[in-house]
Amino acid sequence: MGRSCITFAPGHISGYFKRIDGISAQTTGSLGAGIVIDKGVTVEMREASEIRIEISDGSMDDWLIREVLSSLDVTAEVRVMVDLPIGAGFGMSAAGLLAAYSAANCVFQLGMTPADIAAAAHEVEVSHGTGLGDVAAATGGGLVVRTHPGISGVTSRFYPDEVFWTISFGGISTHDVITSHEKMQQVTAAFPEREPASLAEFMENSLSFTEKSGLLPPDLLPVLAACKAAGVPASMTMLGNGVFAVGPAAENVLKQFGEPILLHVSRSGPVILEENYV
Numbered sequence: 028m029g030r031s032c033i034t035f036a037p038g039h040i041s042g043y044f045k046r047i048d049g050i051s052a053q054t055t056g057s058l059g060a061g062i063v064i065d066k067g068v069t070v071e072m073r074e075a076s077e078i079r080i081e082i083s084d085g086s087m088d089d090w091l092i093r094e095v096l097s098s099l100d101v102t103a104e105v106r107v108m109v110d111l112p113i114g115a116g117f118g119m120s121a122a123g124l125l126a127a128y129s130a131a132n133c134v135f136q137l138g139m140t141p142a143d144i145a146a147a148a149h150e151v152e153v154s155h156g157t158g159l160g161d162v163a164a165a166t167g168g169g170l171v172v173r174t175h176p177g178i179s180g181v182t183s184r185f186y187p188d189e190v191f192w193t194i195s196f197g198g199i200s201t202h203d204v205i206t207s208h209e210k211m212q213q214v215t216a217a218f219p220e221r222e223p224a225s226l227a228e229f230m231e232n233s234l235s236f237t238e239k240s241g242l243l244p245p246d247l248l249p250v251l252a253a254c255k256a257a258g259v260p261a262s263m264t265m266l267g268n269g270v271f272a273v274g275p276a277a278e279n280v281l282k283q284f285g286e287p288i289l290l291h292v293s294r295s296g297p298v299i300l301e302e303n304y305v
């Protein structure tokens with residue numbers, strides 16, 4: 028007998044970013060812009076005397092969720108359902124952390140505010156090098172512009188109605204990229220000057236950053252070229268070996284290279300889907 032909760036947190040695709048190092052994990056993060064998407068991570072958690080974790084992609088590597096439980100000193104049975112590939116630039120670690128902290132808060136009635144949940148998730152992301160700006164972005168929905176590092180760094184959110192299509196050829200190690208001084212120097216130099224005020228400007232910034240960042244895998248060159256030829260705005264999913272592209276025509280262009288996935292801009296951040304006493 029005990030309480031069980033189901034939560035969902037959205038994923039986030041960064042279009043461009045720049046690492047900022049502060050004096051603590053909370054003041055460390057990134058500036059940049061990205062889209063919060065309607066696919067993410069669902070977590071089902073119930074009180075239990077021993078920790079049991081199941082991850083839908085069959086992964087045996089459950090350290091991220093264990094980290095959440097141990098930081099709160101609770102034991103639970105947890106099921107994690109991941110809508111998109113992990114490590115492929117869809118912010119699945121931030122979504123997993125936000126969904127897991129929200130679920131633990133609900134199950135164990137911890138009284139955490141949304142800001143407490145975001146701070147806890149951001150602390151794990153930054154201290155383990157699994158992300159920099161995804162938690163701040165995914166605390167709400169929209170196309171998000173971040174001008175300060177940390178969970179309060181969001182300056183604007185707007186909500187384009189356009190559909191997005193994405194294609195993924197696999198992962199890139201976020202940890203290896205964001206902890207490389209050399210890579211971060213090139214990324215900083217590529218950071219666009221203009222803050223985007225529309226989806227079109229965000230896509231222009233993202234593509235120009237991608238081309239200058241030194242992070243573009245060669246596999247993506249023909250995909251981006253095909254999008255450009257078809258007049259479809261597109262860029263690389265930071266940090267993954269994939270492309271995201273705007274509008275209905277993107278589906279047919281991306282189909283030539285694999286199986287495109289449909290995305291919409293999420294209207295909200297983490298939510299509690301269900302709360303039960305069992």
Ligand SMILES: Nc1ncnc2c1ncn2[C@@H]1O[C@H](COP(=O)(O)OP(=O)(O)OP(=O)(O)O)[C@@H](O)[C@H]1O
Nearest residue numbers: 088091113114115116117118119120123157201266
């Ligand atoms: N939703 C999740 N549930 C459980 N473990 C996860 C989840 N997301 C990530 N992990 C763990 O964290 C590690 C690092 O994830 P990583 O940061 O590369 O994923 P990501 O956030 O999807 O990537 P990206 O930064 O490209 O968006 C993974 O190898 C996995 O062990």
Ligand SMILES: CC(C)(CO)[C@@H](O)C(=O)[O-]
Nearest residue numbers: 041044057158159160161
């Ligand atoms: C580092 C990053 C590109 C991928 O996790 C993202 O977290 C960001 O925008 O800071």
